[in-house]
Amino acid sequence: MKRHNAAEVPVPVSYGGERDEKTGSKVDKMGGGAARRWRSGGCCSRLWLVLVVFATVTMLLRHRYDSGLGHGAAAVVRIEPVHRKVKPADRGGARPSFSDSGSAKPVTVDHKSATTDSSTGTESDGGGEPSSASSSLPAAAHPFSRALAAAGDKGDRCGGRYVYVQELPPRFNTDMVKNCVALFPWKDMCKFTANGGFGPPMSAGGGVFQETGWYNSDKYTVDIIFHERMRRYECLTGDPSLAAAVYVPFFAGLEVWRHLWGFNATARDAMALEVVDIITSRPEWRAMGGRDHFFTAGLITWDFRRLADGDAGWGSKLFSLPAIKNMTALVVEASPWHLNDAAIPFPTAFHPASDEAVFVWQDKVRRLERPWLFSFAGAARPGSAKSIRSELITQCRASSACSLMECRDGPSNKCGSAASYMRLFQSSTFCLQPQGDSYTRKSAFDAMLAGCIPVFFHPGTAYVQYTWHLPRNHADYSVYISEDDVRRNASIEERLRRISPAAVERMRETVISLIPAVVYAQPSSRLDTMKDAFDVAVDAIVDKVTRLRRDIVDGRGEEEKLEMYSWKYPLLREGQKVEDPHEWDSLFAFA
Known part of the structure; x- marks a missing residue:
């Protein structure tokens, strides 16, 4: 987000003005007559004051618009950051506390350590160039300098893990859940979208399950489940320059699902094109061209990679859009030949609320005959x-x-x-x-x-x-x-x-x-000694973005990968190359 320096706002000459580099004397940029009239308190002084106020108000309005708050009167779904002062703590550190309604109790997070350059004590301007000319931080010239600096702050447990949530109108997410009857033509999805996407709770099933924590979950409600967890993520921030990653709350899976049958290609692509227009126009996008952005698309990858032109092809073309190729899409099945999606587990029926619930279940299945x-x-x-x-x-x-x-x-x-x-x-x-x-x-x-x-x-x-x-x-x-x-x-x-x-x-x-x-834990759960599927995915995205940023700072740039070998990259060991023969090569022959 752009922050305006004081130099950008017009000030009276009496506040300073510029100096001649040779003589050191002040240079009157307004002209001698104007300066004299300002000092004499003539009518032009009042005109100048009006101009200053007008320029300041205009700048503030511009800043408000650039912040995403000036998109008209349309309502937006806002995920408020959980602000808290984080201290080093044992076993995962402090977490935000919640009321009975599940809302976070606001506390203040101290970003000063992330804002200040550790070597000079000067503060960054939050986006582009540092405010001090001398800085030992290699990333100082990059818009993600504060996020990298925060990653090295040992006093902030969220340092390097902050996530900024991109604001979107509710029709891109929660409105789809409210209109659940339209999600699927042959199946009532309303019961499965209930309880934050977990579906209806189940009884113990004759001893098969535990008494609590078990739900009749549908396999394609990841969009909702992930969103509910992100709303309560302990390291949300309202400052995009501090964020390690940007979450886009677009329910891409539910959106394409409701248009797979009986709709033409134009209808299937409409919201995908619209969301791209919104996010690429935001200041957060410009920092890395979207390479730090991620979203969920809780179906399989092939539902978003329409191959045929026209209405006959299956699915949407979301994943083929150039902007989306820069982002990370979380799906329940990824493509072995593309680089912009990553697979996360299908939801199971178990959604634990505590470590103890997991331990009890593990002990149960360990002892079974x-x-x-x-x-x-x-x-x-x-x-x-x-x-x-x-x-x-x-x-x-x-x-x-x-x-x-x-x-x-x-x-x-x-x-x-x-x-x-x-x-x-x-x-x-x-x-x-x-x-x-x-x-x-x-x-x-x-x-x-x-x-x-x-x-x-x-x-x-x-x-x-x-x-x-x-x-x-x-x-x-x-x-x-x-x-x-x-x-x-x-x-x-x-x-x-x-x-x-x-x-x-x-x-x-x-x-x-x-x-x-x-498994996906309860949104308000406290898994203190373990990480669930959500935690693992978010950590992996943050690590991915951080590695990319450090490569850019070190001058290595973005690693170029061949999509035909995308399935191989996670399997490579030290010294191995993607060109090396693998026993599965014939199974993933690039066509």
């Missing part, structure tokens, strides 16, 4: 030549060590009940997780929540997707059997029986330890 070696919950895909689900169903039926839950349309569908499939996963050592309608499936996270070791058949289902939330070494927590091996009639049971009991225990313990990172 698991009579089945492996299980599968799902339906065949007879119309898909690529699907291996029919082979998995055949093998499961033929094995006395496998439990099968076939999903069917209609009220008798057991897969429609969270209690049914969670009971199945809790009784199984391994859970088969083939590709869904796309690469990923929500069931993988349900299985992990139950302490069941997932068996994947394609790396696109998890390994190249959730790289922020799952270990790089997939053998630590899962089993991989290639789809080609299944098609060649490799025995799944035989493969699983080869794994030693000690290895099974280690893998299960890793899966159980990952539960906090793949």
Whole structure:
């Protein structure tokens, strides 16, 4: 945000004026006559005063407009920053306190340490050039200088973690939830958008769940869940120059979802184009061209990458817009060949309110008896030549060590009940997780929540997707059997029986330890010793932006990456290059 220096506001010559560089005497820029008239208190002095007041008011109005407060009378959804004075603290430091209504109690955050240059004691102007000519801060010439300086402030626990929320009119977010009946043509989404996107609460399900913290959550409500958590994020700031990242509260998933059926391409793209116009016109955008901005788009990436022109193509073209390519989009399934989206977990039914709730659940699934070696919950895909689900169903039926839950349309569908499939996963050592309608499936996270070791058949289902939330070494927590091996009639049971009991225990313990990172906690929760899926995602975005900023300051510029290898980058180890051969190259051949 631009701050106006005193030099930009006209002042009377009697306040100073300029000096001649050679003589040191004052130079009267107004002309001798005008200066004399000002000193004599003539009529022009009153005219000059009027001009000063007019210029000052104009400057303030301009400043207000640039701050985003002058966009007319249209209402905006404002997420107020939780201001608090942060002190070093043990186990995560202080958090904002909330009233019974869930609103934050305002306290003051001291930004002085972030504003002041540590070497000179001079204050930055909050955006561009520093106010002092001498500064040892390498980033001083950059608009993100204060944010980088704050990252080094050990006395501020939020230093380097502040998030600024871009203001948008409510039709880009909360109005969609209010008009939930229009979100989906064949399904009542109103019950699933309730409770901050968690859906209706569930009972213990005959001992399958705990008494509280469990909800019938839909897999495509991440936009709402993330927004509710961000409203209560402990390190919000109203100062964009201090922010490590900028959150754009655009419910891109809900927006495209309500226009996927029965609408032309123009309708599907309209709001995407409009939101780009708004955010790119803001001062915050100019700092990094949007590379520090992020938003949620809680569907799969292919819903935003329309390939065909005209109305016949599927989805919107949101992710193809040049501005969006600079931002980070959080989706439940990312593209292996693009760089502007990142995958975060599908919502499960568990939304804990405390560390203790997580510990109790982990202890429960750790002690469970698991009579089945492996299980599968799902339906065949007879119309898909690529699907291996029919082979998995055949093998499961033929094995006395496998439990099968076939999903069917209609009220008798057991897969429609969270209690049914969670009971199945809790009784199984391994859970088969083939590709869904796309690469990923929500069931993988349900299985992990139950302490069941997932068996994947394609790396696109998890390994190249959730790289922020799952270990790089997939053998630590899962089993991989290639789809080609299944098609060649490799025995799944035989493969699983080869794994030693000690290895099974280690893998299960890793899966159980990952539960906090793949669930979304209550918005008002206090997870003091662990991070949930929201925390992991926000930390990853902040780290990404900070690395980019430091590279720019160090003169390395932005790292150029080839999109055809985008799936490889998170998997690279020390000394490896994307051009090096990988066993999955054929599975992600760039077309």
